[in-house]
Amino acid sequence: MAAASISRSAAFEDYSVYGNLSDDELLQIAIERSLSDTPNNYAIAAASTPSPQPDLPSQSSHNAPADHSSHNAPADHGSHNASAENPTAHYSSPNPPSQQPPDPKTFHGTVSRFMTGSGKSMVAYRRPDGSLVYIAPEPKEEEEPLFKAIRVGDVNTVKELTMRPGTNLMTPSKPGWLAIHQAAWYGQDTCLRVLLSAQRGMINKRSDLGETPLFVAVSNKQLRCVQVLLESAADVNIQNYDKETPLFRACEQNSATMVAVLLNHGALVNTSCTSLGCTALHEAACRNNVEICDMLLKAGAKLELTNIYGISALFNAAQSGQPATLRFLLTHGADINSRAADGATPLYEATKNRHQEVVELLLSHKADPNKPGKTGLLPLHIAAQTGNDTIVSMLVPVTSKAAVRWSGISPLHLAAERNRDEVLEDLIAAGFDVNAQLSEERSKLYEDRRSSVLYFSVSNNNVDAVRSLLAAGADPNRDMFRPLMVAARMGSMEMVELLVEHGADINAPVPTHPTTFPAVYMFSMKFLPMFKFLLDHGGHAQSCFSCVYGACTHPPIRTKHSDWDLGYSDGVPQQTGGVQFCEMISAPSICRWAGPIIDVLLDYVGHVTLCSRLLEHLDSFSDWSGIKDKAAPPRPLLQLCRVQVLQLVGRRRLKKLPLPVGLIRFLQHQERCVHDC
Incomplete structure (x- = not known):
């Protein structure tokens, strides 16, 4: 070894x-x-x-x-x-x-x-x-002499082999083909005649896939072999194991000549082919072959036949974007508003697949744009969802606003959800209500129970869409969980400023999870500039220092998500009357910011008493000892005056006061002193 x-x-x-x-x-x-x-x-x-x-x-x-x-x-x-x-x-x-x-x-x-x-x-x-x-x-497989002779068109050898004693023409080759299948596939019509004269009984024999010689010839577009087989009385309607007939395969091959030959020899036009139940007309329609469709209709094809999904030939043409066939079928009486099993119409399907020419054609023939699919959405909803502003512009004038309201969702919602800004602008210009709300059933499909169009754009962090909606009059206070909270959670300062500028309620609560302080603070405390911005524009600060326990020992903090679970921050317990600020600031992801947060808050309040838990936080880090001193009474008179003025005048009227610019800035918490007065 x-x-x-x-x-x-x-x-x-x-x-x-x-x-x-x-x-x-x-x-x-x-x-x-x-x-x-x-x-x-x-x-x-x-x-x-x-x-x-x-x-x-x-x-x-x-x-x-x-x-x-x-x-x-x-x-x-x-x-x-x-x-x-x-x-x-x-x-x-x-x-x-x-x-x-x-x-x-x-x-x-x-x-x-x-x-x-x-x-x-x-x-x-x-x-x-x-x-x-x-x-x-791997050894090369030797081709049988008869099959080789047929493939190359050696008629003399084929005759010799068919006449040789012991030759069995009914013995298949390895793919399961007989010699007659070989001749049909390679278009050897002379060899085919020789084989049929030797043994006519194999004319309808099927391969391993259930294919007859006629089906094989049609599949490879061998017209002369098709004619030889049909003249020899081949059965024109035998299906393969996939339930396809030679006629269906000819339509699939888009061969009008082949279709005509098969129809002239008695091919049945309304046979359900394939496991989906499609007919030859279905196949011709999606291939946009008007000539074949015309032949099939003249041979008795029924326009109203549908497959197992309720799809008609007209629906097929609309779905695959074939305007010529669609126009032809409509002129011959096809139902323009036929509905599939899921409720979709040809217009709905053409819209979904963005076939602009087909949509225009259907609308010109009075297709009903107010028939919804199984989800209740109209074609206009689908156009807004796919972002095709051209189709949207075609559908807006003919879509009923009542039908839109009945659907429980505005096309604006879908445009905002998919960030289709151009479509959103078009719909706003067309007069769709920017404050439309989702129906309760549709709102329940979302974990956060969103309902407004604005919420979708904010959650997508789409500042341009938010700006367009707010400029058009969107109300930022319509949702249970406010868009402002979503913007704060994402840390989007630009979005927060936009929403506050247009009247977002900074002090709004979350009804399902009450707090004793403004709920938006939960998502902004780690972004101190944002936190200060919210306080500057009316956020309540005094409530952050109200604690039912005061100087007494606080109960242990529980952090189960079942107690508090908005999916956006660490869980904290929910007490009677709502979660307190000192409990929220004790959450693991926030407590390391406790000192700076309390420091900022003290600039917006007068005399306050820090509870034992807030004192624990300030005592946990030596650099925060000055913050505790800042809270100790008495507070500076300048600070007390600022708080009192803001309470009496209100933040929105500060700029109208006849005061020096420096003093106004101080009152607005833009300066820490009045040296500029």
Whole structure:
């Protein structure tokens, strides 16, 4: 047995030993070594043709993965002194590969096929335990003489073979085809006549896929063979195992000539084909072939037939965006407002697939734009959702506002949800209500129970859409969980400023999770500039220092999400009367900001008493001791005056007071002193 590893010089020596072997011999030995149980089989693979590449596709008759070689180990030889003229390969596996391939019919194991780097097809047989039985280049399958003669159109050989004793024309080839299928596929009409004259009984025989010779000829557009078979009384209506008829396949091939020939020989036009129940007219309609549709209708095709989903041929044409066929079917009486099983109309489907020309055509033929689909959405909703402003402009004038209200959702909601800004602008200009609310049923589909159009744009952080909606009069205070809170949670200062500027209520509560302080503070305390902005514009500060426990010991803080779970911050407990500020600021993600937060709040209040929990926070960090001193009474008179003026005058009227600019800025908390007065 060779050593576990050999040196580079030994690898080159090994290469010289096998230098006289052919490429095929080297390739086979290399792969045999790499697939054996012994590691370190590198030398031969490195010295011969390229090894199998792992990224090449593999095929296996047993669905086994490709068996690729290892390239990381040296070869394992019984001797390094073997004669170059008569090399002998020694295998470390106790069960070396066989010299003859096993019989695939009786072999129990896996058969793997793969390609080498040089493009050679290989086959490997392995036992169930993974050990190698046989590996070699895959043998090429020999084509049967009769089938080869048919393929190349050798009529004389075909005649000779069909007349030879012992020839059975009913014996299929490996794909399950008879000789007649071969002739039909390759368009050998003369060979086809020879075969039929020898044995007419095979004219309707089916392949492994249930395909008759006629079906095969139609599939490969072999018109002459189709005519020969039909003249010989081939059954024109036999379906394959996928339930397709030759006529359906001819429509699929978009061959008007083939369709005409089949119809002239009695092809049934209303047969349900495929597992979906489509007819030939369905197929012709989605191929936009007016000529075939015309032939089918003249042959008795019914416009009202639908597939298992309730889809008609007209619906198919609208769905696939085929205006010519659509116009043709409409002129022949197809129902323009036919509905599929899910309630969708052709107009609805054309809108969903953004077929502008088809939508325009349907509307010109009075298609009803106020028929909703199964979700209650109208075509206009779908156009807003997909963002096609051209289709939106076509649908807006003909869509009933009452139908929109009845749906429980405005197209503005869908445009905002998908960030379709151009469509949003068009709908606003068309007069759609920017304060439209989702119905209760639709609002319940969202965890946060959103209802306004503005909420969708804010949650998408779409500042441009928010600005457009607010400019058009959108009310920022319509939702249970306010858009301002969403903007604060995202840390969007620009959005917060926009909403506050347009009247967002800073002190609004969350009804389902009451707090004793403005709820928006929960989402802004970690963004001190935003927190101060909210206080500057009317946010209540005094309530943050109201505590029912005062100087007494507070109960332990619970942090279960079941107690407080808006999905946006760490959980804190909910007490009777609402969560207190000192409890909220004790949440793990916020408590490290406690000092600066309390410091900011003290600028907006007069005399306050810090509860024991707030004092604990301030005592936890030495640099915060000055903040505790700041809260100690008495507060500076200047601060008390500022608080009193703001309470009496109100923040909105400050700028109208006949006071110096510096004093106004002080009252607005833009300065810490009045030196500029």
